[in-house]
Amino acid sequence: MEFLELLSGIRTPFFDKVFLLLTELGGEMAFIAIAVITFWCFSKKDGYLLLSIGFFGTIVNQFLKISFRILRPWDINPNFYAVPEAIPDAGGFSFPSGHTQNAVGTFGTIFTITKKRWLKAISVAICLIVPFSRMYLGVHTPLDVMFSFFFAILVIALVKPIFYRIYSKKYGMYIFIAIMGIIALLFLIYLEFIFDPNVLSSDQMHNYISALKNAYLIFGALIGVLISYFIESRYVKFEVSGRWYTQVLKAVIGLILLICLLEGLKLPINAIFDENTIGRALRYALVVIFAVAIYPMSFKLFTRLENKLERKKQQKIGH
Numbered sequence: 001m002e003f004l005e006l007l008s009g010i011r012t013p014f015f016d017k018v019f020l021l022l023t024e025l026g027g028e029m030a031f032i033a034i035a036v037i038t039f040w041c042f043s044k045k046d047g048y049l050l051l052s053i054g055f056f057g058t059i060v061n062q063f064l065k066i067s068f069r070i071l072r073p074w075d076i077n078p079n080f081y082a083v084p085e086a087i088p089d090a091g092g093f094s095f096p097s098g099h100t101q102n103a104v105g106t107f108g109t110i111f112t113i114t115k116k117r118w119l120k121a122i123s124v125a126i127c128l129i130v131p132f133s134r135m136y137l138g139v140h141t142p143l144d145v146m147f148s149f150f151f152a153i154l155v156i157a158l159v160k161p162i163f164y165r166i167y168s169k170k171y172g173m174y175i176f177i178a179i180m181g182i183i184a185l186l187f188l189i190y191l192e193f194i195f196d197p198n199v200l201s202s203d204q205m206h207n208y209i210s211a212l213k214n215a216y217l218i219f220g221a222l223i224g225v226l227i228s229y230f231i232e233s234r235y236v237k238f239e240v241s242g243r244w245y246t247q248v249l250k251a252v253i254g255l256i257l258l259i260c261l262l263e264g265l266k267l268p269i270n271a272i273f274d275e276n277t278i279g280r281a282l283r284y285a286l287v288v289i290f291a292v293a294i295y296p297m298s299f300k301l302f303t304r305l306e307n308k309l310e311r312k313k314q315q316k317i318g319h
Contacts, residue, residue, distance in 0.1 A: 004073055005080065007136050015136070016083050023086070023133035025126050026099030031106055033255055036291050040254060040299075041240055041247045045167055046113050050106060051225065052163050055180050057105040057155050058218060059187055061098050061148065066195065066211045069204070070095035073138055082138030090139040091210040096148040097140045103130035104152035112156060173233075177226050184219040191215050213276045220281025224288025231293035238296040239303070246306045254295050262287050 024030055031054055039047025072094045074080050074087075082090075092098070104127045111123040131145035166172040197208045232238070242250065265283045266275070273279035 001073065001077055001080065001141065003142055004135060004138055008081065008138055011083065011136070016085070019133040019136045020083065020085055022129050023099055023137060025107075026101075026103030026130040026134075027089070028102075029259075031102050032258070034106055034110075036254065036258065037251045039240075039292070040250055040296065041242070043113075043240060045164075046109075048167065048173065048229075049113070049160060049163050050109055052176065052180065053105045053109050053155055053159055054102065055184075055218065055222070056159055057101045057152055058098070058214065059183060060151070060155075061096055061101045062092070062211050062214050063187060063190075064096055065093040065098075066191070066208065068095050069093050069200070069207070070144075073141060080138065083136075086137035086139050091206075092214075093204075093207045094140060095144045096151065097131065097134050097144040098148075099134055100131045100140070100145045100148035101152050103127060104149050105155060108152055108156050109160070112160065173229055174226075177222060177229065181219070181222045181226065184215070184222050188215045188219050209276060213280055216277050216281040217284050220283070220285040221288050223281070224285035225292065227285070228289045228292035228294075231289075232296060236293060236296050238299045242302060243306050243310075245309075246302045249305075250299065250302050254291070257295065258287065258291055261290055 031050075035047055035050040035054070038050055070093055072082075072090060074082050107123040107126045111120050111127075114120060114123070127149070131149055134140040134145050135142060163176065166176050169175075191208075191212050195208075197205065200208055262283070265286060269275075269279045269283050273282060
């Protein structure tokens, strides 16, 4: 707590805004954007790898949160104040840090798969900045972020070689997705039927609800991955290559549609199902199916546009 109090003493409105922005590099939307852009534009295999790293990191992170039940800094010390704007996104218990896990897991993986030095440098910077931002904002302790930092590196070291080996095998991805699905289901069963929420005070119940929401989100997303992998690998079989301008167009349009779908599905699905459980699982399953199988069906249109523009370019050169 002493270190957090030291950081709180050097806060300024300007740096509050800067770190509120930078900390989102470890958030859900940043992970989704990076994973799908990698999948659409660079490498399907690496897109699935990022998804796998994110899955294992998040499952363990959520399990440890609900198991250790370590309170947030402002609950430990009522005299300590976090940056108010950061508190709403600080869901669940404090240990370990989910944003740090996401950031280091995602950008640490990018560091290992890219050969570009500038991208490696940016990845390292983000892996350091996001953990620091969580402490500066006052939502995590050094223990929270240090554990997540090193655990994320461990997940990359263990999962990446196994994933690459399995991915190249026939039915390898089905086996890998099935393993992740079983783990997600076990975590869901643990929260729904084994864990006793009565051990929590009324002020802590939101932490259990946060873990339950994430458990349903993960399970739903994996159902979506299984369905969409079958459709894409068997019928769509899109190519990730393309000129830089069509890749940018593909990514921008796809992200806009994805965000609209993610938010737009809330109202109709939550009107029928519980938004924290079945509704959340269904919504994320549909979003994954769109990202992996449905939207890539349109990539041939981007290829046609690219070919058309290249022909016009060649005609101008010829004249």
